[in-house]
Amino acid sequence: GAVVSQHPSRVICKSGTSVKIECRSLDFQATTMFWYRQFPKKSLMLMATSNEGSKATYEQGVEKDKFLINHASLTLSTLTVTSAHPEDSSFYICSARATSRDGYTFGSGTRLTVV
Amino acid sequence: QKEVEQNSGPLSVPEGAIASLNCTYSDRGSQSFFWYRQYSGKSPELIMSIYSNGDKEDGRFTAQLNKASQYVSLLIRDSQPSDSATYLCAVRDDKIIFGKGTRLHILP
Numbered sequence: 001g002a003v004v005s006q007h008p009s010r011v012i013c014k015s016g017t018s019v020k021i022e023c024r025s026l027d028f029q030a031t032t033m034f035w036y037r038q039f040p041k042k043s044l045m046l047m048a049t050s051n052e053g054s055k056a057t058y059e060q061g062v063e064k065d066k067f068l069i070n071h072a073s074l075t076l077s078t079l080t081v082t083s084a085h086p087e088d089s090s091f092y093i094c095s096a097r098a099t100s101r102d103g104y105t106f107g108s109g110t111r112l113t114v115v
Numbered sequence: 116q117k118e119v120e121q122n123s124g125p126l127s128v129p130e131g132a133i134a135s136l137n138c139t140y141s142d143r144g145s146q147s148f149f150w151y152r153q154y155s156g157k158s159p160e161l162i163m164s165i166y167s168n169g170d171k172e173d174g175r176f177t178a179q180l181n182k183a184s185q186y187v188s189l190l191i192r193d194s195q196p197s198d199s200a201t202y203l204c205a206v207r208d209d210k211i212i213f214g215k216g217t218r219l220h221i222l223p
Contacts, residue, residue, distance in 0.1 A: 006158075034210065043203070043215040060195070083182045094156045095211075104211055109158040 002028050004096050006107025012082055013114055019108045021079045023094035029074035030096035034104065035067075040092045050077040084114040117142045119206050121214035129222050134191040134218050138204030141185070148180055148209040150189045152200045163189060172192065186205055194221045 003026040013019050023033055033050040047053040048069050049057040058070035068080040077096075081088055091111055118141040136150075145193055147166055151159035160182040165171045165178040165187065177190040187206075201216040 003150075042215045046210065046212075048208060076200075103147075103161040103164045104205075105161065106151075106158040112157075 002097070002105040004030075004039055004094065004105045004107040006094055006110060007110055008110055010111045011113070013112070014081055015114055018082045019084055019112060020114075021081075021092055021094075023077045023079070023096070023107050024104075025075045025096050028096075030077075031074060033071060033077040033094055033096045035069060035077075036093045036095065037110050038093060038109075040091075044093065052068055053090070059073075081112065086114045088112065089114045117145075117206070117208065117212050119204055119212050119214035121202075123215055124218040125220050126217055127220045127222055128194050130194055130196060132194055134194045134198065134219055134221070136189040136191075136202050136204075136219065138187045138189075138214055139204045140187065140204075140212075141186055142206065142208065143182075145185075145206045145208060147210070148178070148187045149205040149207065150176075150178060150187075151197050151203040151205060151213075153199075153203060154200045182189045191219075196221045196223050213221060 005024045007022050031052050034045040035047045038044050048060045050069045050071040052071045052074050057065045071077040093109040095106040097104045120139045147189045150163040152162050153159040163178040165180045172179045175192045179188045198220045201218050204214040205211050
């Protein structure tokens with residue numbers, strides 16, 4: 001089945017630094033990838049839709065200058081959290097789908113802790 | 116605003132019994148429906164998809180869809196302690212919308 005690889009699985013960074021999270025579709029081409037954030041015991045919150053070769057579409061309330069998304073190829077999308085602050089600490093998850101009828105496959109998630 | 120509603124639970128079910136999880140959605144035009152399982156600290160895992168009215172069975176799981184009532188359910192037969200997790204209902208149009216999830220606890 002479709003596999004989405006996400007790295008790193010866990011990262012701790014200092015406040016004010018930037019962190020890059022990678023998401024790769026291993027056995028299929030993903031024209032569109034999605035980035036979610038999930039706080040403890042809360043549901044997934046869609047942050048942005050990443051389209052290969054074009055600018056990402058951000059959900060209302062998500063700062064596009066803070067959460068930089070790049071989707072340079074059909075198999076790779078990156079999310080960079082810039083100037084991270086403790087309130088950015090969360091579980092970040094990417095997802096993609098192989099075809100229009102498929103369900104979305106999720107990456108394994110990245111636990112970001114900003115200290 | 117498209118919405119997907121689920122009872123947050125927790126839903127406690129004895130081991131070996133049937134667990135029934137329910138979900139309603141607001142957009143009558145929705146066509147694709149999914150159930151995901153999420154263990155604590157892990158990312159969601161797709162367990163069932165359903166696109167047509169009626170039942171779809173896969174092992175111990177049965178998804179049920181009633182578009183007229185805008186209702187999707189998931190039945191888990193012979194519940195096991197390993198089924199204890201949060202179950203997310205999702206509806207897809209141009210993007211996927213998740214419910215807040217139902218916490219299921221299987222009692223040994």
